[in-house]
Amino acid sequence: MRVSASLSQDLGMPAIYLHILAELLHSIGLNEHDLLLRVGLDPVQLKSADIRVSQAQAAEFITRAIIESGEPGLGIMLASKLKLPLHGALGVAVMSSRTLQDALDLMTRYLTLRAPHLSVSRHEHDGNMYYAILCDGEPGPLLGFVMDSMLFGCAFMGEQLTGSTIEGAKILRRGPEPSYFQRFRQRIVVPVEYGATDDALVIPVAMLSAPIRFSDDQLAKSSRAQCEVALKQLTGDAGFDCRVRRVIETSYPFPPKLARVAATLYVSERTLKRRLQEEGASFQNLVDQVRLERAREFLTGTGMNLNQIADVLGYADAANFTRAFKRWTGVSPSHYRVAGQQPVGTFAHRSAPV
Numbered sequence: 001m002r003v004s005a006s007l008s009q010d011l012g013m014p015a016i017y018l019h020i021l022a023e024l025l026h027s028i029g030l031n032e033h034d035l036l037l038r039v040g041l042d043p044v045q046l047k048s049a050d051i052r053v054s055q056a057q058a059a060e061f062i063t064r065a066i067i068e069s070g071e072p073g074l075g076i077m078l079a080s081k082l083k084l085p086l087h088g089a090l091g092v093a094v095m096s097s098r099t100l101q102d103a104l105d106l107m108t109r110y111l112t113l114r115a116p117h118l119s120v121s122r123h124e125h126d127g128n129m130y131y132a133i134l135c136d137g138e139p140g141p142l143l144g145f146v147m148d149s150m151l152f153g154c155a156f157m158g159e160q161l162t163g164s165t166i167e168g169a170k171i172l173r174r175g176p177e178p179s180y181f182q183r184f185r186q187r188i189v190v191p192v193e194y195g196a197t198d199d200a201l202v203i204p205v206a207m208l209s210a211p212i213r214f215s216d217d218q219l220a221k222s223s224r225a226q227c228e229v230a231l232k233q234l235t236g237d238a239g240f241d242c243r244v245r246r247v248i249e250t251s252y253p254f255p256p257k258l259a260r261v262a263a264t265l266y267v268s269e270r271t272l273k274r275r276l277q278e279e280g281a282s283f284q285n286l287v288d289q290v291r292l293e294r295a296r297e298f299l300t301g302t303g304m305n306l307n308q309i310a311d312v313l314g315y316a317d318a319a320n321f322t323r324a325f326k327r328w329t330g331v332s333p334s335h336y337r338v339a340g341q342q343p344v345g346t347f348a349h350r351s352a353p354v
Contacts, residue, residue, distance in 0.1 A: 010265075011116035011234055012052030012246045014088065018061060019046040020081050021074070030069050039064065040260060042252035049088060054246045055117065056264055059142055066145065073180045075148025080187065082153045084160055087114055089230060093223035095161065096216040101208035103161055104131060107154075110227045113234060118150060128168075129208060132200040144178065147199045154201050155190050163213050165189050168204040172196035241281040244272065248290050255287045255314045292328050295321070299337040306333055 018036075022043065025032040036043045039061045045051050053061075066074055084091040090110045097103040108120040108131070121132045133150050135143060151171050158166050170191040177194040185192070247261045248254075261283070262272040276282055291313050298309045310321035325333045 010055045010243050010246075011112065012054055012243075013058040013116070014114060015046040015048055015051040015053050015250060016086055017078070017082075018053055018058060019043075020086065021062070021065060021078055022046065024074065024077050024081065025065055025069060028069060028071065030065070032065075035064055035068065036061065037252055040252060040256065040264065041250050042254065045250045051249055052246050053250050054243060054264060056266065057247065057250065062142060062145060071180075072144070072178065073148070073184055075145035076152050076181075076184045076187070078149045079151075079153035080156055082149070082156070084157055089223050089226035090114055093220060093227055094157075095212065095214040096220035096223060097161075097212050098215050098217070098220070099208065099212060100158070100162065100166070100203070100210045102220075103212060104129075104203075104208070106224065106227070110231060113227060113230055115146075115150065116234075118146070124205060127205055128202050129205055130172075130198070130200050130202050132198040147173065151199060151201060152188060155188060158203075159189050161212050161214070162210050166203060166207055166210065168207060170202045172198055172200040172202060174199050239279050240275045241279045241286065244276065244281075244283065245286050245290065248286055253314070254312070255291065258283050288324070288328070291324070295325055295333065296336070299333055300340060309333070 018041070022032040022036060025035065033043055036046070039057060041053065041057060041061060046053070062074075066072060071077070084095050087094070090106065090113050093106050093110070094103045097106060108122060111118055111120055117136050119134045119136060121134055123130050123132075131154075133147060135146060151173070155169070155171060158169065170193060171188070173192060173194045174196055175194065181192075181194075243265060244261060247264050248256060251260070258269055258272065262269045265272065267275070273283065276286075294313060295309060298304050298312070304312075306318035306321060310316075310318045313321060315321040315324070322333055325331075325336070329336060331339075
């Protein structure tokens with residue numbers, strides 16, 4: 001069985017993973033804030049559970065993190081920090097499964113939600129189930145980081161799920177053992193064999209029936225349904241406009257210039273505008289969509305005054321922000337704030353970004 005998503009779609013990477021990586025860099029003495037800004041990522045936005053970062057920006061940040069930290073084992077370090085709740089609805093679904101096999105089946109089906117460039121191929125041999133991790137496209141020098149974080153992360157999470165090391169389990173890695181692995185070997189809870197033909201997690205079939213200690217049938221059902229909805233939405237949002245929006249959402253400074261977004265996506269400004277036009281979208285409308293969403297959050301969820309909000313959203317002053325907000329919603333920012341949590345859809349839209 002194999003479930004995959006084409007790398008060319010660039011379905012993005014959950015921003016929370018880069019946030020955790022940034023915290024790791026801070027712990028080893030690297031200025032992670034400066035590094036994020038240099039690759040055009042907003043550190044604040046990375047904390048959101050709903051934001052995804054374009055794979056191009058994620059790859060640039062990870063590459064620079066490895067080079068500037070001088071730590072080739074960052075993938076293993078990240079793997080040890082990825083607790084199950086950080087994986088969103090998929091993490092909850094896995095935690096609430098009945099058995100280890102149920103959990104691994106969920107990972108196989110919904111891995112696209114957390115790592116769109118990876119897929120799982122499984123087969124049984126000599127009483128063992130092999131879960132091979134495949135990479136769509138060619139990640140180049142990041143392949144080691146990707147496989148370290150994925151496979152060793154599975155080993156750590158298996159221990160979280162069952163409460164003990166999975167007897168007989170092991171990890172297979174292609175290629176020779178890297179020199180840095182010796183420093184981390186004692187941290188890995190299962191044997192690791194290099195020089196294999198696949199990058200894979202191997203688990204004895206007899207252990208697949210091991211119970212999950214957080215099992216909850218009702219929660220498992222609801223979270224799996226969330227995963228199904230999220231998967232359909234993610235794969236349906238594979239258009240070029242979604243790729244552009246992901247870059248806009250995580251960009252620093254905000255709003256980003258069209259030239260910066262085009263460069264991030266490796267297209268010319270002319271091509272970016274043409275492709276958006278073909279999908280019935282425009283760069284300015286996408287910027288304004290993000291601005292409106294953030295404005296609503298700031299107005300109802302913070303005590304920021306209008307001048308502060310205008311500055312964060314890239315307006316010259318509060319007057320310009322007020323005019324734009326009223327054009328989109330039909331009411332002033334002050335009126336919207338007073339209305340509290342009243343949905344913007346109840347207001348009369350005039351020329352709201354679409």
